[in-house]
Amino acid sequence: MQYEAPETTKAAVGLLAKAKGSAYVLAGGSDLLVRMKGGFVEPDLVVDIKRIKAMREIKKTASGFTIGAAVSCAEMNENKALIKAWPGVVEAAGLIGSKQVQSRCTVAGNLCNSSPAADSVPALVAAGAKAVIQGPKGKRKVAVEDVPVGPGKNSLKKGELIEAIELPARKGKSGDAYLRFIPRSEMDIAVVSAGVSLTLGDKGVIKDARVSLGAVAPTVLLVKAAAKAIIGTKLDEAALEKLGQAASAACKPIDDKRGTIEFRTKVAAVLAKRAAQIAYKRAGGK
């Protein structure tokens, strides 16, 4: 195995593009090194992106936030401006693993790992985040929901890597939230999860919303019907009921040791409703 720690994105792309065997990007390593240890992957090349300065920064710009691909979730949880603008995203990132894992794990890595149960992904999807992808053919931006294509599979092509995750700027009265169900109080994998981001217009009426669900399908879902159920409402009982129904209807889960199809379908509705209520309150709605 060859290990490289380039100092520029261009050099990283060059290494990945030229690689003859299997090549992997190393950010926090909390997925990659576990898989290497278990013998599930045997990389010929590992490209560590943590020496690339631009990838280590959280930048606040006029258009929102740019979170470098090598920024740890612990660092996200220490950024006051980010916490204020996107509390749901930051909370979701903070739920991944232990303090030890938090010191290393990244949301870009969480996204590329493409687990349907990834904690930060539903929050990013609800937030309308974009992945900035660099590759041999230059830069492209894609909606985060288009990065995972199935469990453990992503849409990145050979030589490509995520350089940063972009979150839009928050306008007016906005809020987001992420909730997951786990049978323990911490250190567990989501059985079901839901993310909601919304913006209020006049008199507390929701004018814009995005709803996502995790661990109920091969990839994290953006559920447009669920958002539609609450847009134009003040999140009254009837709207919440419709939101729940839309969330359950979108579920295509599997039965496994963590939860049954029936359980996941039902709890998806509960979590979507609760997350919407938290997001609504955070947006200043009453």
Added chain:
Amino acid sequence: MGVLVTTTINGDTVEFACDPHESLLDVLRNRLGLSGAKEGCGTGDCGSCSVQVDGRVVCSCLVLGVEAEGREIETVEGLSTGTELHPLQTKFLEHAALQCGVCTPGFLMAAKALLEKNPDPTEEEIRFGLAGNLCRCTGYDKIVRAVQDAAKVMRG
């Protein structure tokens, strides 16, 4: 032939050569004779290999040795000052917060990181802060008491 790495461990400049796929934990234990950090699970679940890298607690089993280049690493071996134990070590002994001792170096390093960020944590904060460290002997209660007591001493 290995990769040559220069790093700082417990304040001392250290050079070592290791294979690119070797974990920092294996480097510490097998190449540098620092056997405080233990391998429990090897997959980042148990925390017995906890060390600090650039001021953050990590599982050294989930760090490559080659990643240590230019970093500042702290291990449990650097916790005491000469023969004087760190307050966390003293309180772990006083409260009998260990039995077999395999998890202890990890708990000490995680507790140190916790108290550096939060000198006066609640019991809940301690339990969440140490959730990445597993102990199969003590039932955690004595560990929590020891950390609370050490925090008190450290606050002065």
